[in-house]
Amino acid sequence: MNILAFEGTAHTASVAIVKKGKIVTNLKHSYTTQQPTGMVPREVAEHHASHLKDLTLQALKQANVSMREIDVLAYSAGPGLGAALQVINSFVTALSIKHNLLLYPIHHSFAHLIVANYIAKAKDPLYIYVSGGNTQLIMLKDNLHPVVYGETEDIALGNALDKLARELGYGFPGGKHIEDAAKKADKFIEMPYTVKGMDLSYAGLVTFASKLKDKETKENIAYGFQEHAFAMLMEVAERALAYTEKEEVVLTGGVALNSRLQEMLKSMAEERGIKYLKLEPQYLGDNAAMIGVAAWHFHLHGIEPLKSEEAFTKPRWRIEKHLEW
Ligand SMILES: Nc1ncnc2c1ncn2[C@@H]1O[C@H](COP(=O)(O)OP(=O)(O)OP(=O)(O)O)[C@@H](O)[C@H]1O
Ligand SMILES: [Mg+2]
Known part of the structure; x- marks a missing residue:
């Protein structure tokens, strides 16, 4: 199973490809500021909107995989900045409609955890x-x-x-x-x-x-x-x-x-x-590889993905409720 995964709950826009649980590409671009300001939600959303397409094309190229070979999509549905989540959701929903693919909504924090089981072999x-x-x-x-x-x-x-x-x-x-x-x-x-x-x-x-x-x-x-x-x-x-x-x-x-x-x-x-x-540094901060691995984990547990029209975002979402879609 080839999974195309997306992350963008906060400052980092990231796209990864996970093949049968193995991470083959994990690309990211992060919003930063030189000035002493925090994250400006509108700027973060614009940042993601302007990088997602290129990151996706680069990820497919680097993994030598075409969109036709992708079996399912995965995206971070929350928790996070509402405006940033909307950008990811729109992008992934459009891809899902265009390529007739189902999608896994992943709780960002759950992904931060489960990736350790696959990468660092935590039991x-x-x-x-x-x-x-x-x-x-x-x-x-x-x-x-x-x-x-x-x-x-x-x-x-x-x-x-x-x-x-x-x-x-x-x-x-x-x-x-x-x-x-x-x-x-x-x-x-x-x-x-x-x-x-x-x-x-x-x-x-x-x-x-x-x-x-x-x-x-x-x-x-x-x-x-x-x-x-x-x-x-x-x-x-x-x-x-x-x-x-x-x-x-x-x-x-x-x-x-x-x-x-x-x-x-x-x-x-x-x-x-x-x-x-x-864990290696690239899997500690926000990254899409962990979203793809979480989707693979769901697949192994028999959890079914959603149809494009069922996609959602949850800016506030307790980790205990990550399976409540
Ligand atoms: N070397 C470091 N020492 C301490 N904190 C760091 C370091 N590098 C990054 N951070 C902090 O990590 C945080 C970013 O974490 P992460 O990439 O997981 O994103 P996040 O938006 O916080 O995600 P989450 O939704 O999981 O809370 C920032 O607060 C940043 O200052
Ligand atoms: Mg994070």
């Missing part, structure tokens, strides 16, 4: 999912039904990093700017540490760190912020691991690209004697 891990819009500790029952063990009570870790970066004058996305700045710090600043049971809160930490900008260097603020934010995450992750007795842990989502966070998880996993399964 039954605890997933630490940290991205711009999400911060959750999850396991999958029967590899299909998500159970959330803990999450942020307010903003996601990636969003917190992006907000702080904006306050410090960096462009979007901000996570990498904060990571690079933190490496040059020469002082540790104490900041608020907010863990409530299995949940976390990052909003107060961002406000606190932002207020330091006229008193401390960007580097020291970035370092202090990372150390506190990541330590909070490690605390709840360790508790979830103890509770679930999982022997594998996966770090996924765009913030998983952070080397300091990876280092902290590596040492925690070593101390607990469990496996930390690493």
